[in-house]
Structures are given as C-alpha cells and as structure tokens.
Amino acid sequence: xxxxxxxxxxxxRKMVNMIMTGVMGAAAVIAVIPLVLIVFYVLWNGxxxxxxxxxxxxxxxxxxxxxxxxxxxTGSAIMVGLGVAIGxxxxxxxxxxxxxxxxxxxxxxxxxxxDVLAGMPSITIGLFMxxxxxxxxxxxxxxxxALALAIILLPIVARITEEMLLLVPRGLREAAxxxxxxxxxxxxRIVLPTALPGIxxxxxxxxxxxxxxxxxxxxxxxxxxxxxxxLLRPIDALPSRIYSYASGPFDxxxxxAWAMSLLLVLFILVVSLGVRAIAGSKVTVRQ
Amino acid sequence: xxxxGADAPRRSRSIISGGRHFADNAFIGITGAAALVVLLIIVxxxxxxxxxxxxxxxxxxxxxxxxxxxxxxxxxxxxxVFIVGTAITSISALVLATLVAVxxxxxxxxxxxxxxxxxxxxxxxxxxxxxxxxxxxxGIYVLGPFLVTFVGPAITNTLGAVIPFFxxxxxxxxxxxxxxxxxxxxxPTIMAISRDVIGAVPGSQREGILALGATRxxxxxxxxxxxxxSGVIGGAILGLARAVGETLAxxxxxxxxxxxxxxxxxxxxxxxxxxxxxxxxADGETHRAALLEVALVLLAMTFLINVVARLLVWRVTNGQxxxxxx
Numbered sequence: 254x255x256x257x258x259x260x261x262x263x264x265x266r267k268m269v270n271m272i273m274t275g276v277m278g279a280a281a282v283i284a285v286i287p288l289v290l291i292v293f294y295v296l297w298n299g300x301x302x303x304x305x306x307x308x309x310x311x312x313x314x315x316x317x318x319x320x321x322x323x324x325x326x327t328g329s330a331i332m333v334g335l336g337v338a339i340g341x342x343x344x345x346x347x348x349x350x351x352x353x354x355x356x357x358x359x360x361x362x363x364x365x366x367x368d369v370l371a372g373m374p375s376i377t378i379g380l381f382m383x384x385x386x387x388x389x390x391x392x393x394x395x396x397x398x399a400l401a402l403a404i405i406l407l408p409i410v411a412r413i414t415e416e417m418l419l420l421v422p423r424g425l426r427e428a429a430x431x432x433x434x435x436x437x438x439x440x441x442r443i444v445l446p447t448a449l450p451g452i453x454x455x456x457x458x459x460x461x462x463x464x465x466x467x468x469x470x471x472x473x474x475x476x477x478x479x480x481x482x483x484l485l486r487p488i489d490a491l492p493s494r495i496y497s498y499a500s501g502p503f504d505x506x507x508x509x510a511w512a513m514s515l516l517l518v519l520f521i522l523v524v525s526l527g528v529r530a531i532a533g534s535k536v537t538v539r540q
Numbered sequence: 541x542x543x544x545g546a547d548a549p550r551r552s553r554s555i556i557s558g559g560r561h562f563a564d565n566a567f568i569g570i571t572g573a574a575a576l577v578v579l580l581i582i583v584x585x586x587x588x589x590x591x592x593x594x595x596x597x598x599x600x601x602x603x604x605x606x607x608x609x610x611x612x613x614x615x616x617x618x619x620x621v622f623i624v625g626t627a628i629t630s631i632s633a634l635v636l637a638t639l640v641a642v643x644x645x646x647x648x649x650x651x652x653x654x655x656x657x658x659x660x661x662x663x664x665x666x667x668x669x670x671x672x673x674x675x676x677x678x679g680i681y682v683l684g685p686f687l688v689t690f691v692g693p694a695i696t697n698t699l700g701a702v703i704p705f706f707x708x709x710x711x712x713x714x715x716x717x718x719x720x721x722x723x724x725x726x727x728p729t730i731m732a733i734s735r736d737v738i739g740a741v742p743g744s745q746r747e748g749i750l751a752l753g754a755t756r757x758x759x760x761x762x763x764x765x766x767x768x769x770s771g772v773i774g775g776a777i778l779g780l781a782r783a784v785g786e787t788l789a790x791x792x793x794x795x796x797x798x799x800x801x802x803x804x805x806x807x808x809x810x811x812x813x814x815x816x817x818x819x820x821x822a823d824g825e826t827h828r829a830a831l832l833e834v835a836l837v838l839l840a841m842t843f844l845i846n847v848v849a850r851l852l853v854w855r856v857t858n859g860q861x862x863x864x865x866x
Contacts, residue, residue: 270755277651280643281660284731287724288667291678298681346574354568355575363575365850370578372778372846374785376812377585377839380819380832384588404581411578437567458669465671468787468812472819492673496788499677507681514674521669529662 292518299515302508311479318505322513324480328489331482332395332474333464336402341456344407345445348414348452353440355415364415371408378404379469387473395481395488398474402463409462413455417448454528461524465517467492491517589836596829604833610798610814612823617830619811619837621800626810626838628715628801629790630783633722637783638776641727645734645772646760661735668728676792679721684712684793687720692805708803713795715804721789726779733775733853737768774852781845785838787812811838 310321347367351360379401386397421444429439445452467490470476475487476494491513498510590597596604600617607618644664648657692710700707710716741764749763765772795807796817809817811834822828 266755266758270757273757273760274651277643277647280640281647281652284640284644284664284667284727285660288663288670290682291667291670291674294678294682295674343574343577346571347578350568350571350575353571363578366578366582368850369843369846370582372781372785372842372849373582373585374787374812374838374842376785376787376815377589377835377842380815380835381581381585381588384592384832385584388592407578407581411575436564438563440567461669465669465673467671467673468816471816475820492671492788495673495677496792499673499680499792510677514671514677517671518674521671522666525666525669 295511295514295518298508298511299518302512303515304512307509307512315501316503318503322489322491322494322509324477324489325491325494325513326516327480327482328395328474328477329464329491331484331488332399332402332470332490333460335396335399335484336406336463337456337460339399340403340406340459341410343403344410344459345414345452347407347411349418349440349445351411351415352418353436364412367408367411370404371412374468375401375405375466376468376471379472382469383472392485393473393475393487395474395484395486398470398488398490399484401469401473402466405466405469406459406463409459410452410455413458414448414452417451417455418444420451421447450531454531457524457528461521464520465492467496471496585839586836589832589839593829593832593836596826596833599826600830600833604830605837608800612818612827612830615826617826617833619814619830619834621798622809622811622814622834623837624800625715625794625808626784626812626841629718629722629794629810630780630786632719633726633783634776634780636719636723637726637779638730638772640723641730641775641779642734642772644727644731645738646764648731648735649738650756650760650764661731664728664731666728667724668732672725672786672789673792675721675725675789679717679789679793680712683720684717687717688712692716695804705802706804708805710805711795711807713793714807715794715801718790718794718810719804721793722783722786725786725789726783729782730772730775730779733778734768734772737771737775737853738764740771741767770852770855774849774855777845777849777852781842781849784845785812785842787816791816811835811841 304321306319307321308326309323310319311324312322313320347363351364351367354360355363381404382397382401386400387393425443425447426439429443430436434442470490470493474490474493476497477487477489481488495510495513495517498506498513501507596617600607604617604619605623606620607616608620608624609616609618610621644660648661652660688710695706695716696708696710745763745767746759749759754762790810791813794810794813796809796813797807798809798814799806801808815831815835815838819828819831822831
C-alpha cells in the first residue's frame, strides 16, 4: 500500500463509501419487508378462512356467520371481462395509432394525455361514470362499473401496445411493403401478430390491475347481496366486498375479507408470474 | 396526409392500385378515433364533475377551499380539513418513500449483481400490483396494532416530548397508519422510475469519475445522482400523485373524522377518503354536489401533479428511448 492510501482522508472516504453501501443495501431490505409481511398475512389468515361454501354460496344476512361470496366472484368476473372487452379494442387501436402515426406533434400530445389519464385517481373515474350513466338512468348498474374499469385499463394497454409495436423489427415491415402490401395490411397481418405476445401480457397485467380496483365500483355497480348477471342492475365485486367486510363489525366478515384477499392476491400473483415467464422483464405494470 | 416517418410507404404506390389510399386513410381514421377517445374521456371527466358540482361551487365559493367546517346536516361545506389531510399524508409518504426508493434503485443499479437485483426489483414491483383494499385490510388488522404497541410509544417518548404534534394517544386508525400504508404503496412507483433513469446514466459518466480515483459512493454522488436528478424528481412526483389519489387503503386506516388533526395519531380525512366514505350515504343534493366538488379539486390537483411529473420524466427518458427504438 502506498503512502497516499494511509492518509486519514482516504480512510474517511472509504468509510463513507462502506456506510453508504450499507445504507443502500438496508433500503433494499426495508423495501422488501412489507411485501413479505403482506403476502404472509394474506396467506396465513386467508387459508385459515377459505372454504368451499365461500365460493358457492351467497352471503348470509348480516350477523349470521357462514355463507359465501359467490355474488362477488361472479360479479367481478363479469365486470372485469366486460371491462377488458370494451377497453382492449380501443386501447389497442390507440396504441397502434401512437406507434404508426404518432411520431409527430399530435402523437406527442396524445401520448401525454394517455399518461395523464393513467395517473387520474380511480375514484374520480368512478364518479365520472356515476354522473354519466348512473344519474341519468337513476339506477346503479354493472355496465357502469365495467365502463369505469375499461377507462382504467385503456391507458395501460395503449402504452404497452405502442411500445410492443415499436419493438417489431423494421425488416419485417419492409418485407411486407416490398411484396406490395399497403400499410394497414402490413400492420394488421404482420406487425400486430408479431407484437401479439407482448400485447397479451400487457392485457393480462391490466386485467390483474382492474380486478383489484374497488374505488371506481362503489358508486357505479354499488354491490348486491345476491348473485346477479343482469348488466342493468347492481352487481357485486370482490374488492368492494373486501372493503365493506373489512370496515364492518363482524369477526366472520373479517375472516371472509382475508379469504377474499387471498383469492385476489393469488390471482394477481399467478397472472404476474405467468406474464414474467412469457415476457421476461420487458413488460411491467405501473400505476 | 398524416402518414409520416421514414418507413411510410411511398405515395406513388397508390398509382399501382387506387383503392389502397382509401383503405389506408380509413385505417388512420379508425385508430385515430380510438386515440381521440382518451381526449374525450379527460374532457368529459372535467366537464361532468364541474357541471354536477356547479351548485356547490356557486353556493360555497372560496370558502369551500379554505373553510374547515364540514357539517353536511348544517349545510356547512368547508373542505379545508380534507385538503390538509391529503397534504400531510401524501407529502410525508412522499418524503419517506423517496428516501427508501432512491437508495433501493441505486442499490439495484450500482451495487447488486444481476442475480440479486432482478428478484429484488421484481418483488418491489409486485408491491405495486397488490390491490389497495388488501393494503387497507392489512393496515387495520396488522399494521395498526403493531404501530400502537411498538412505534407509537417510541414516537411519543422521543419526538413527542419536544413537539406537541407528535404527542398523543396512539390509535389503530389515524394519520400515522395512513402515512405508513401510503409510503409502502408508493415506494414501487418511485423505485421503478428511479431505477430506469439511473440506469440511463451513461457508463462513460461513471468511468470518467472512477478514473479520477473516486470511491463508488463519490461516483454516485457526483456523477450519477446529478445526472438522474430531474428524472428521479419526476418519479417522486408521480408517486405523490398516486398517494394523493389513493382511496380505499387510506379510507380504511385514517379514522374518518372531519376535524383538523392536532396530532400524528389523530383520525382525519383525505379528499379521496371522504368521498369514498360519505358519497353513498350523502343526505341530499347539496351534500352530493359538495362531495363532487371535492372530487373536482382532487382531479385538478392530480392532473397538475401528473403534468409536472411527466414533463420531468420525459425530459430525461425520451431522448434515450428514441435511441433504443431507432
């Protein structure tokens, strides 16, 4: 070791370096702890309260333990499915436009608006649908909830579609053009199919996001004690039932809330792990 | 013609077959219409909220923003408490979460080998995928009691002895659990963006300062952080927007009382939580209109925060993304 290395200032610099390295490592540990704790408690409390009757029965009248949340499971499935069915085509169209015709000022503005929409609080989107659909019809209904979920899904899928389309190698397009294909045909037959795996993973991630949204449903689909499939009537949903049970007075409600959380978190973990396996680390969902 | 870009087909191709021009234009029209839906939604959101809350805007005026009495049965609508509640919870969460998230991002980019960085990054991102209500449930039944027994007394005994705001009786629901839950919820947002912008700092920047004999921390402090600063700030502001708009997790743990918090343990409301808690049982049109005005204020606030954040993030990452694509 040379003379300079033994000077106190050098030792201090090394010390600071070591301390800060430790701080950064500690931050990583601290950031991971909540996830471990939340997943642990959801698994622990959730599995304890999970039962077959939870899945296949409607809720008992409040205060009478037992019963299930079939209404919430079917309601969530219907609204999430409908939300994807409504939102995905628009989102993909939007993504195609941004990728194909958006490399200009108009595209920059639209892209910006999509990002801004992605950042809007979901509860205000719920109120928007309340004002637009529920108030004029004087009726809470499933379709209003599905529309709110579609709006939440729209910006997420639009941006992922755009990015996936831009990743398609240019040679593929040029080959299509060389064969005389017009641009729309090239996009539909060559570019979209090539980008399809990426778009599908984006859809899955957006789906898992809207499956967990309760705030936009409180004033649109409202909730329902019974299993319903009528799109023009109130319908139940898993996250909003977790919310009402968690803040309710009965112990068996809390237990069922944990069990529902378990179902929801498992669904999201499976989707997200599946997506990871397919797409590697290319796609992530951000709120 | 709207078709631009280097790889657009030449216009002369339409001479070969006349129908193509029409089909291409129709395709632009259809996808463009889908893109315009986004604009319609944003305009519609503001329009509906303004028109539905107009009676409240007229009746309450500026008193709505600065008044602190919220008493629907008496016809008093001052949303000041909710605005203060939102500000305290989200700014505290922002500060705490940014501290953790930036260090995590630095750890993942600069220190951790990829076999470690990948799973940790993935786990932190998974936190963003857990639904808000699940955080709320966990907040009431696990975090709340934990804070009451362990963290609450520690705060009152140390900080509380000096600053009255940190004194009081720890409760399961109130400001403190809301801040902690929000912090946990926005760490992934800030971490992910910080990681991207820190990763985008050119390697030559690092090599240059290392060649001058800097330690790794000096390299981060002098060469990396200043370069990534505006991107990191943008990420933090996006986290702030998320905290401001976060609804159910906060509603479950904040205690829901329309009074100005006098202590970090006191129950209060945020804008989003008062809407979630009162809208369904709103008594009468004026109460409903007032809650819609709260939503309007919330929307305007997140809109502004988002615009600022996006501009900052874009300034850093946009140029770099163009390079990747081309």
